[in-house]
Amino acid sequence: MSRVITYAKAINEAMIQEMERDENVFILGEDVAKMGGDFGLTQGIYPRWPDRIFDTALSESAIVGLANGAAIAGLRPIAEIMFADFAGVAFDQIVNSTAKMNFMFQEEANCPVVIRAPQGAGIRCAYHHSAVVESWFLNTPGLVIVSPASPYEAKGLLISAIRSDDPVLFLEHKVLLNAKGEVPQESYALPLGKGVIERDGKDVTIVALQLTVKMALEAAKELEKEGIAAEIINLRTIKPYDEELIAKSVAKTSRLVIAQEGPKVGGWAAEISAMVSEKYFEYLEAPIQRVTCLDVPVSFSPVLEDYYMLNAADIVAAAKEAVSF
């Protein structure tokens, strides 16, 4: 049975259903147990399983480190980092341990850790509470990085992340937490590493992730008024990303726009762009366009933060440029 719930509720439900299914799943993080999480994502779990969800000290390195160790010892930890920006404190654990455990132990042990963290700009919290962090970790082999765009995806992908024997960095967007959508009540898993076509089109491909999916869909409506049919790809997983889906679409449209939240230089859009120009150059009839945020830290004041952020109009402009090239 499907009903309309929020993105936050979908994440909560995924964890609860996985805890029902597998007693090795447990949760740790700051204020996750008794208060139910700073953003309320772990509500209702402590009353049910007081022995399977733990409030920690402010110790991100220890949170991820403990999760790593527990995982190789056979448990399935979900480690919450209160804001993705604080993953910086646990950076060493994530890139040097979480990501490399499977490689280290081959078949003898694996590291089925899920690190959940809300990310992104748009809540007026300035430069230490607004980062999107996919690109911080993109250059780390061994990690799976998932950034769901809707409640439906949030639930299905988190369930897959918890079941996966690979470590998953599961990034939630703070601006989407209250977004509503149809979500099946029962448990279901969506494949990691696979994107979806959100909208068919023949003139230009727009690759989007998480917050930019909605922007791209808005842009597509605008473009339609001008007779441009945009195809929107929602990647869902950014590492490893769905190359086949992108290639197929670009083969059809010959034009590519990539809409990425976060600074431009060294962002994931650069990776997609490089991959397409390296392998599928012959499909292209126009330069690839990256639509991103600016290469600056996120400011507090709304005027400044909005200037940093990309929007649908930027995507429209880039798509028009690609089409008219």
Place this chain on the structure above:
Amino acid sequence: MALNKERLKSLYRDMYLIRNFEELIKEYAANGTIPGFVHLSTGQEACEAGVVRALRTTDYKYPDHRGHGAILLCGTDPKYVMAEIFGRATGINGGRGGSMHVHDWSCHNHGFNGIQGSTCVTALGTAFAAKYRHTDDVSAIFMGDGTLGEGTCHESMNMAATWKLPVIYCLINNGYAISTPSKEAHPQEELRQWADGYGVPSWRIDGNDIEAVVEITEEAVNLARKGKGPSLIEFVTYRWQGHFAGDPASYRPAEELEYWKKRDPLILSKKVLIEREGVTQEEISAIENEVDNELQACLKFTLDSPWPVACDALTHVYEEFSVEARQ
């Protein structure tokens, strides 16, 4: 140790300023004028005022996220602090920082770093620079009980103690880190004991007693200025508000707040002023009126101030390079 009447009056003024500045912040955060989140120090004013007033302008100061109070006293004109918290162009950082990032290096206010524990290691560097240059400036860090969980705090104290760096750890123990009680996050009976393992001198004192705060901070500052290395002061206090303004704080018992409201640092110091120092109610009202007027002027300045210009977001990222503007 009893402070003299004039000093005590001046500290009362500081605390009254902090209390009422934050009352305005609370009001304008609740009505949506201030974007984002604000963390209020209401109830902890004696720690904020006492520590900063035991320091001098050149000392390096590291307020924490609940640090409006300390920031107000570091040397910046309060109206520029208020405008910053409101995100206006006239703010001390042009609106780029907001409540959590009010920095003013002209008075060595480092401001807060949104990553808890981070300032503990940055302060090693300012303390090191002071030692390197043979000045006797100290570096004072405000940190909460919860923040003590961060590894950086421990690395910091280990290095400061070994290198005898002039760092003062001002540990504001208000009993909670968001919803998590201090005793569920740390094994020590008294957090002060954390310093014992590093051979660092420490005190645990009543953080609502302004005289005790000043006295002990001055003692710690003295040690640091003389090259005796770091020390730690645990200030036992309480935040009246939840973690951020608007947090219902349902994780704590109502009696606790009632108890601490009776121990209001402003009321306690007013009592000393009147009963011990013979200050009249009229004198106190005169101080309060002056601050009230100053705050109304700050508010008017702030509300009349423009928003930043959007492309200001591009400035100050690099000293020697520019950043591409929006197309």
